[in-house]
Amino acid sequence: MKCTTCFHQCEIPEGGRGFCRARICENGKIRPDNYGCLTSLTLDPIEKKPLYDFHSGSLILSAGSYGCNLRCPFCQNYEISQENLHGRSLYVSPEQLVEEAKKYVPAGNIGIAFTYNEPMIGWEYMRDTAKLAKENDLQVVVVTNGTASQEALEEILPYVDAFNIDLKGFTDPVYQSYAGSLEQVKAFIERAAKDAHVEITSLIVPGKNDSLDQMDQQAKWLASVDPDIPLHITRYFPRWKETEDPTDIEQMKQLQKVAENHLHRVYLGNV
Template structure:
């Protein structure tokens, strides 16, 4: 049976788990095996998502599970994103998570952010929790690599107020490096931006996606959707398998200057 969640379209036998570790064939259906399974929970500043232009100064309850459909060598959350933590997570229902978020409103919380691993692999949990959260007046945020199919995006879009989408780079070669698919992400961004607040993040890795030409192409694409979409250019530091030295501030500034030819808001991060 073919999984239709992301670009990989894993063909799964009975009981088999997909490449992402988050989806599994059970009988004649493919299920979200990490539904409600929580590996991380924190009350974060909204700017940490990063969202610079969506309720700035507020806090948001951030929740993560396990699994991812990419394999970025520099993944800072590899301990949960690249591992099968099925037996070591806490379990919460959508109702419990929403009640927790509501209880934190006096501390400045505005809602729930699905983040840390790749949350869109658990789109059913986002949909069910998001529906309840919206009924309680909460904001719903998804921090994603944007590497799922449009039918999956459509299932959660009515319940999501804002996305931060990782646009990893702007070449097929770079997306091969992170085991992804550029065209899938481009389509995801185009659709999400029509119905939700969208900000984009590009982690700049020296020698990989830091050319001025690639930034020219990337920012031109974003501007073709809307020049008002904020772009975060984030400084890379060595993590997990990637040992390349950290990105220089000068490189980020040069790329920012290129992107500002096309976009209204280009923010530097991790500087």
């Protein structure tokens, strides 16, 4: 059977598992093996997503599962994103997660964020939970690499208030090195921005996506979608398989100036 959740279009045999390690073929159907399987559940500041222009100063209950359809060597959450943790996770139903979120509303929680691993590979759980969340007046946030099909996006879009979408570079070679697709991410951003609040994060990795020309092209394209889209230019630190030195802060400031030629809101992160 073919999985259509992302551009990989994995042909998964009966009992097999896709590239993301979370979608399987069972009884002739593709389904998310990580449905409701949480590895992380934390009450975070909304700015940590990062979302700076969406209910700033609030908290949001942040839920993560396991698996990812990219292979970024600097992944900060590789322990959950690059593993099959089905037997080492806690099952939390959509109803249970919504009730948990409601408990923290008096403490400043505004809703639920799907984050930490790549949530779009388990879009069915997001859809079911987000629909219940909206029925209970909770905000829904998705932190994603954006490498998902338009069909999967349309399933969740009616119930999502805000996205933070990773734009890991603006060339095909950058995305190919991460087993990704720039064109699919661009299409995801364009569609999401029509119906939800969208902010973009670009982790600047030396030698990968730190050129001023690449940032100029990226910011110009984002401005063509909406010049008010916030862009977070974020500092990289060595992690997992990536040993390159941390991003030079002065270079980040130069990238910020370039992006500000096209975008109204450009932030530096991890500095």
